[in-house]
Amino acid sequence: MSEARVEQQRPASGAVLLVLVGLGIAFALLVALLAAAKAHNGPIYGEANMLYAALVLYTGAATLYMGYGVTGIERYVSAASLLTALGFAANTAAVAQRWIVAGRPPFSNMYEMLLSFVWTLALLTLIAERAYKVKIIGSITMPITVVSVILMQLLPSEVRPLVPALQSTWLQVHVTLAMLSYAACAVSFALAMMFLIQDNMKTEGFQAITATGMIAVYAGMLITRFRSGNLAVTAYDLESKSEVMISRGHPLFIQIPDLGWLYLLVLLSAVVPLALYVVAQVKKDRSFFDIASKGMFVTILLQIVGLAIFVARVKNGRYGTPEAEGLYATAMPANPFLLAGIVGGIVAGMLYLLLLWRREGLQKMLPSADKLDDVTYKIICIAFPLLTLMIAAGAYWANQAWGSYWSWDPKETWAAITWLVYAGYLHMRITRGWKGRRAAWFAILGFAVVIFTFFGVTYLLPGLHAYAAG
Amino acid sequence: MGLKSISTKIYRTLASVRTGIFLIIVVGIFSAVGTVILQRPTSEPADMQRAYSPETLMWLDRLGLTDIFHAWWFLTLLCGFCTCLIFVSIDRWPNAWKVYANPVRFAAAPFRAGLPQTVKIPVTDSASALSVAERIMSRFGFHAERVTENGATGLFAEKQKFAVFAVYFVHFSLLCIFAGYIVDGAIGYRGNIRVPEGEALGQITLSDNRGVESKKALPFLIRCDAAGEDTYADGSPKKWWSKLTLIEDGKEVATKTIVVNDPFVYKGIRMYQASMGQSSTPKTLIFQAMPTKGTEPENVTVPMNGKATLSDGESLSILRWVPNYYIQDNEIYTKSVEPENPAVQLGLTNAQGETKKLWLLYDQGNSTKADGAPFVFALKGATWAQFTGLQVSAQPGQFGIWAGVVIMAFGLVLAFYTQHTRVWATVIDDGKGGLLLWVGGTTNKNRDRFQTKFEKIKAALLEELGGVATANKNSENTLTRA
Numbered sequence: 009m010s011e012a013r014v015e016q017q018r019p020a021s022g023a024v025l026l027v028l029v030g031l032g033i034a035f036a037l038l039v040a041l042l043a044a045a046k047a048h049n050g051p052i053y054g055e056a057n058m059l060y061a062a063l064v065l066y067t068g069a070a071t072l073y074m075g076y077g078v079t080g081i082e083r084y085v086s087a088a089s090l091l092t093a094l095g096f097a098a099n100t101a102a103v104a105q106r107w108i109v110a111g112r113p114p115f116s117n118m119y120e121m122l123l124s125f126v127w128t129l130a131l132l133t134l135i136a137e138r139a140y141k142v143k144i145i146g147s148i149t150m151p152i153t154v155v156s157v158i159l160m161q162l163l164p165s166e167v168r169p170l171v172p173a174l175q176s177t178w179l180q181v182h183v184t185l186a187m188l189s190y191a192a193c194a195v196s197f198a199l200a201m202m203f204l205i206q207d208n209m210k211t212e213g214f215q216a217i218t219a220t221g222m223i224a225v226y227a228g229m230l231i232t233r234f235r236s237g238n239l240a241v242t243a244y245d246l247e248s249k250s251e252v253m254i255s256r257g258h259p260l261f262i263q264i265p266d267l268g269w270l271y272l273l274v275l276l277s278a279v280v281p282l283a284l285y286v287v288a289q290v291k292k293d294r295s296f297f298d299i300a301s302k303g304m305f306v307t308i309l310l311q312i313v314g315l316a317i318f319v320a321r322v323k324n325g326r327y328g329t330p331e332a333e334g335l336y337a338t339a340m341p342a343n344p345f346l347l348a349g350i351v352g353g354i355v356a357g358m359l360y361l362l363l364l365w366r367r368e369g370l371q372k373m374l375p376s377a378d379k380l381d382d383v384t385y386k387i388i389c390i391a392f393p394l395l396t397l398m399i400a401a402g403a404y405w406a407n408q409a410w411g412s413y414w415s416w417d418p419k420e421t422w423a424a425i426t427w428l429v430y431a432g433y434l435h436m437r438i439t440r441g442w443k444g445r446r447a448a449w450f451a452i453l454g455f456a457v458v459i460f461t462f463f464g465v466t467y468l469l470p471g472l473h474a475y476a477a478g
Numbered sequence: 479m480g481l482k483s484i485s486t487k488i489y490r491t492l493a494s495v496r497t498g499i500f501l502i503i504v505v506g507i508f509s510a511v512g513t514v515i516l517q518r519p520t521s522e523p524a525d526m527q528r529a530y531s532p533e534t535l536m537w538l539d540r541l542g543l544t545d546i547f548h549a550w551w552f553l554t555l556l557c558g559f560c561t562c563l564i565f566v567s568i569d570r571w572p573n574a575w576k577v578y579a580n581p582v583r584f585a586a587a588p589f590r591a592g593l594p595q596t597v598k599i600p601v602t603d604s605a606s607a608l609s610v611a612e613r614i615m616s617r618f619g620f621h622a623e624r625v626t627e628n629g630a631t632g633l634f635a636e637k638q639k640f641a642v643f644a645v646y647f648v649h650f651s652l653l654c655i656f657a658g659y660i661v662d663g664a665i666g667y668r669g670n671i672r673v674p675e676g677e678a679l680g681q682i683t684l685s686d687n688r689g690v691e692s693k694k695a696l697p698f699l700i701r702c703d704a705a706g707e708d709t710y711a712d713g714s715p716k717k718w719w720s721k722l723t724l725i726e727d728g729k730e731v732a733t734k735t736i737v738v739n740d741p742f743v744y745k746g747i748r749m750y751q752a753s754m755g756q757s758s759t760p761k762t763l764i765f766q767a768m769p770t771k772g773t774e775p776e777n778v779t780v781p782m783n784g785k786a787t788l789s790d791g792e793s794l795s796i797l798r799w800v801p802n803y804y805i806q807d808n809e810i811y812t813k814s815v816e817p818e819n820p821a822v823q824l825g826l827t828n829a830q831g832e833t834k835k836l837w838l839l840y841d842q843g844n845s846t847k848a849d850g851a852p853f854v855f856a857l858k859g860a861t862w863a864q865f866t867g868l869q870v871s872a873q874p875g876q877f878g879i880w881a882g883v884v885i886m887a888f889g890l891v892l893a894f895y896t897q898h899t900r901v902w903a904t905v906i907d908d909g910k911g912g913l914l915l916w917v918g919g920t921t922n923k924n925r926d927r928f929q930t931k932f933e934k935i936k937a938a939l940l941e942e943l944g945g946v947a948t949a950n951k952n953s954e955n956t957l958t959r960a
Binding site: 176178382389392393396397400403404405407408409410411412413414415416417418421422424425428429432435438439465469 | 495499502506509510512513514517520547659668738739740741748750752869870871873876879880883886887890891893894923926
């Protein structure tokens, strides 16, 4: 009897979330429609409205994908993938309109890059789901699209004219290829992690990876932004919606008092579980792992507190700096990389918790280890030629614009290092037959280098020197 | 140890994949180091002095870490890697060529044992079994040839055999790229030139990795006919353009209007729009002409290479322009090119064609001497010529780079999207007086997909030969996979 009752209940609990999400989307769209009809500002199908529709639909899809991740109810996936497809259509309409209005592909500023990135990510999610039957991938990618679209609402979105150096088709080819290849690298990373889960890697191992990632993020932030206990953020002029510049290319940094100490504390709290992990490995004593697990909770909680305080203090308040007179405001869009780091740390923590609590359920949902290993390899087989062409197109553009195809600038050098790492992966796989865990670690290393090339080179390397100079 | 064994040893070391991987990892590590430590050519010396203490900087310089990418040892590492790539390719070439040109066509017993995918099916008649196999293989795209060895007949088919060369294309493309880079490092150059509107210049300024400047003459002169900046409505720059004419041996040989991203290429030398600004060379000078007798003063604008006519019919021209002058031994010399304290020699020509030469010294009252002339002139202003800042580079090696990129793209397509697949068939003795049709195959990548395909071939064979096989009592057991 009890078994029958359980079977009856399961679809019912699935329906509750579906109905809630459906009602939520209907309500959000209706409210927006009424507001748009009342305001008479442009057509209903305008870019802003389409983007809003995409946000609502993607949020619904993300909720259902995550619902699938937690409960394993298959119905969620088909509904989520329908919502993703609808959101993708709206997203495409937004991209198309911007392209037509600007008369060029939308890649020239942060807002347009995110617009295209979200579009690519949604497309890849649909492809991964349809072609490779990796259903769980949406629970990682769709929350990223939602965060990106929200971030876009904060960024200045007007169509800006291009400065002369950026007026090149080759640059657009370069950026498109970069976007595609980095997105493919991200997918291969997610697949490699899933492989490690399927391959029965111990949960402690993931704990160590997560803690290492968090340490890297917070160490990076503190190295570049810690100013004797304060945290340096970019000053932002709320009137003109732009950063305050001291001189060309040098934004003004203001200091939020004492936030630096809080982030130092977060860093230490992430070091503790990793240290305990090392102790446990050396002493071969599993009891340390349990303490490390508790340490992970503490650091995730501290990070959430850190995010809340960051948001509160950025929103309300003006801050001073020894570099200039007076008090300045700041804003979330002025600090996209700090925000990305903090949110990224929390998301990684959440994924770790999901694994800790629902490992068996996850293993049932994921494709087999062999399949994941194979798909990781295939995705890298796509990413690598794209990476090669991306570097070549960049070199060709540099040659057209500046007269030099290669000048060992840090971004170029790190792009070459990324290329070498993936070349190494393919070499080992094809000639030495590296498969499974070794290959998965190689794919993870590759993506770590991609992240460094994308964020680290822009924010960490110059920051390192700025700090040394200051 | 003999010379020969040493050279063999060196060859073996260089022809090993392990050495190549070691070298490229070292290159990667030093490249990463080069992005963390400020590098000489890209960073200003002042920035470096601010970033590092004098002692640290001295040590970094001494260790060659401030200019890693142009250091001799870094280039040596790259060359070592190239050598390794060449030797590895040479070392493995005979084998690859053999697989391509002279493959194993008949699967003899030892060869059969080493294949990953095989099937054996009992048959009664050798000839009919082989023709069934031939038909089914061709249904799956394997068009087999018949081969005979020691009296036995077999089938052999292969697909996409050029896939074995993929690795050679990729390695060769890397060599092309490195070769192009080395050629440019050896004979390429890059410099800057500022050409004011209306002038023709042919000497560029090169600066080496330490920031030391030197001059280099181009084989032609660059004349800037016009230059300008277009802006958007909000005042931000939209387009920088310059109309350039090249003059070689006194003749105009080419002309083009360049913009950023669209350089002028002539005889392998490329000219890029790099900057734009106002030069310190005047286009026109504006004088106030004060008649020595009576009437009102008038303003007159004189072009540098032309003349202006005054109201009473006399014409005024500029004979000499010294932007910042000094006097030594009663002669006027140029102190600098900045127009801080100019001296101008004016020519005043009357209706009879007689020219009177007058000097105007800016800091000496800013006025010409009366000297019997009908006017006294004062310098009131100037309009300045635009200059166009060009970057001029000759990189003959870049064709190696682009060729390398194209070859690499081709090689990667071969490497990832083609696979060399081979299938053999023959009839063998089962050791108990019966006959077995043996079919085997192998591929150089994507083993899983080939396995699925081979399973299909196997199923088709069983279906066709099933009738023959049922004659044998133990057909189920004889069907084995090696």
